[in-house]
Amino acid sequence: MAEFPSRRTKKSIKTALALVIAYGLALEFGWDKPQWAGIAVIFCSLATIGQSFTKSVYRMCGTLLAASMSLLLIALFPQERWLFMAGLSAFIGLCTYMMGPKQQYFWNVAGFVTAIICMKAGADPANAFHIAVLRTQETALGILVYSVISLLLWPASSGPAFIASVGDQISKQRELVIGVLQSVGQPEPTAQANYAPLQAQTVQAQAQLKQLLEAAQADTTKVKEHSAAWQSYSSLVFQLTEAVERLSHGFAELEKPAVAAQLPDLSDFISVIEQRFNAMEQMQQGNAPSAEPSQLTDWTPNPERLNALPHFQRAAIVIAYQRLATIDRLSHALLEQLAGITQFGPKPAAISPTKPPLTFDIDRGLSAAQVMLTLWIAWLAFIYIDALPSGTVLITVAGSVGMVCATAPQLPIRKLIAPLILSLTTTGLIYLWIMPRLSGFAELGALLFIATFAFCYLFDAPQQMLNRVYCLSMLVSITSVSNEQTYSFSLVASIALIFPILFLILLLTANVPFSPRPERAILRLLRRFFKSYHILVETPPPTGNFISTWLRRQVHNFHRNEVTALPAKMNAWAQALDTEYLTGTDKSQVMATLNSVQVLSDRMNELTELRLAGQTTEQETEIKADFAEWRDYSQTIIHHLSKDPTASDYQQVQDQLSAIQKNLETRMTEIAKHRAEHTTELKEVTTFYTRLGIYRGLSEALLNYTKQTDAINWTPWKEERFY
């Protein structure tokens, strides 16, 4: 049975009501600029109390930082406009850079609110403190009003949504893990077709889980009580998906009949994993697991069966065993964590998530530079162009819109035009035709309620977010409600004229320093990827704690971060790719190429982990020269790819790598005969074959990349076109 009133009706009523009350209170208190309270309501109104509360905290803290920073800038440079702007743009640039995966909204608010306060108060330093305090108290009022409304009217806690998202994640992850395990040893195209959509769904489900966890910690006591355990659970979920991905990337190595025949019988393994997921599903629903999941024992390759295979195939088997063991360990840890949380088992120790080392992110640095440039152009236009519409408003809008555009560079500026025209027309009509006919707050309140409700209700879908944000923001900006209400066509016209000027500035800065065309961005990121890749293959990670290695470690961390983060960035750009102008390119080919880049990234991370472990075996020392030849050839290819990621000859690379691998295989067989290898310790054999397997995986991944790039017609990618 359909819910009545529907979720979006309730949400729209709550937002509209909170906005009207916030306006009413601000006007009653005689505060100037009540639209600031309205803006806080609009941006903090989310589906659940926890989500709204989390966003409100970020907004409030960001506003407090912005108020303090604005007062500091005004106090430092009261009569020096260039230094004032230098300080302001530097701070907004810093905030843009900090808009990373964590506290993104806090830094966004801190940046654009600083621009608003500085531009309002800069020309009127005597009232600077008053303006900063006014902005803060109006934001607090908006947040307070929406919080009260969301608590009293149809309160929606994040708890049930979070628990439902855990259920969704368990079911999706189960499908993925089982799907991938069933594909081990199968021909690769079949296997890939099985798990590719599941992988995307799982990634989405775990991202949803992480997002709702933060909200549920804020409004659900049960979740807050087990906060550390839920964090560990979330971290394990991500690790398990990554482990499954790594296993799936090695399918090509396992599909050979000789290798597939040596793999253990996975039916027991699959059955145990399935039992664990079943138990987790039952616990998530509040029921005790019907049966205790069994444990896997003796999970090591048989040395005798291993010796029957050629060396490279042994390496593939060793790696496959290790990956399966990781999946076993992580799925067991997940089960334990959930059992501890749901009190169906002992409470395990919380797992502290591994924090990636802090490194400079080039793309965020570029975004910061673009925002600073946008601000400076707007500032120069304000100073040197007479009668610029709305004066300093252009700078404040440049700050807020510029920050959003710079952090989402895939969004073309032209996509902002239609929502702008729609919002300007509707709110302009409300302001010029309806508002002058009203008298008293009752009528004004009714109008604001109806307009806000309509915008929230009509543009509720996530893909309509731009329309919703624009319409609501324009509603509060253009109506500019105050106790002494005035109406002027020039206000609408000035606001309408700001945006074409701003869009021209944004079009200009989007081209600095690189083209915003998605295909160009992908090529640029590929070059960066292979450049970092080349450095990582060439230079082993620095070890030791000496100060002299500090700088080398920073450089290493930077390149490792590049190799890890760039595939996801390229994927984001690929979504914006327009294949209409790229003759001979299919989107699926691009995705396959980017998937091969992801495999390369995973392999490099495995190699780095192995190098950091620092284990070397006697066998490695004996074939050092052969290993070096192999590594040198891989390095040569990667070096070429760092110059031009599209210039590779699949056939040539395949022939050369096969020849090197054949030589290596012969050498290893000779050495093995010499040393009566069967007497060697299994641990040492495993260490050696792990390293060999990772190097081989790296070569295979490189070969796969060259194969994928061979299929694409790169000429249109490099040609110029209007964007």
Added chain:
Amino acid sequence: MPHEFSIGEVYMPSLLVAAALGLLAAVITSKLLNHYQLSKYFFYPPLVFMALTVLYTVLIGTFVIKV
């Protein structure tokens, strides 16, 4: 002699109208150049786009609107 455009009794400078039409004409030209794969012959299309906008604005302003 300079004159203004009146749209719904809203008066606008003729240069603004010429610039808006110039921009529109430049957008249409760039789309056509992309469609017929002629844009590859330009060294840097963003600059060409700006130049086209200015050219069209001047031409429309001089011969059509008579700024």
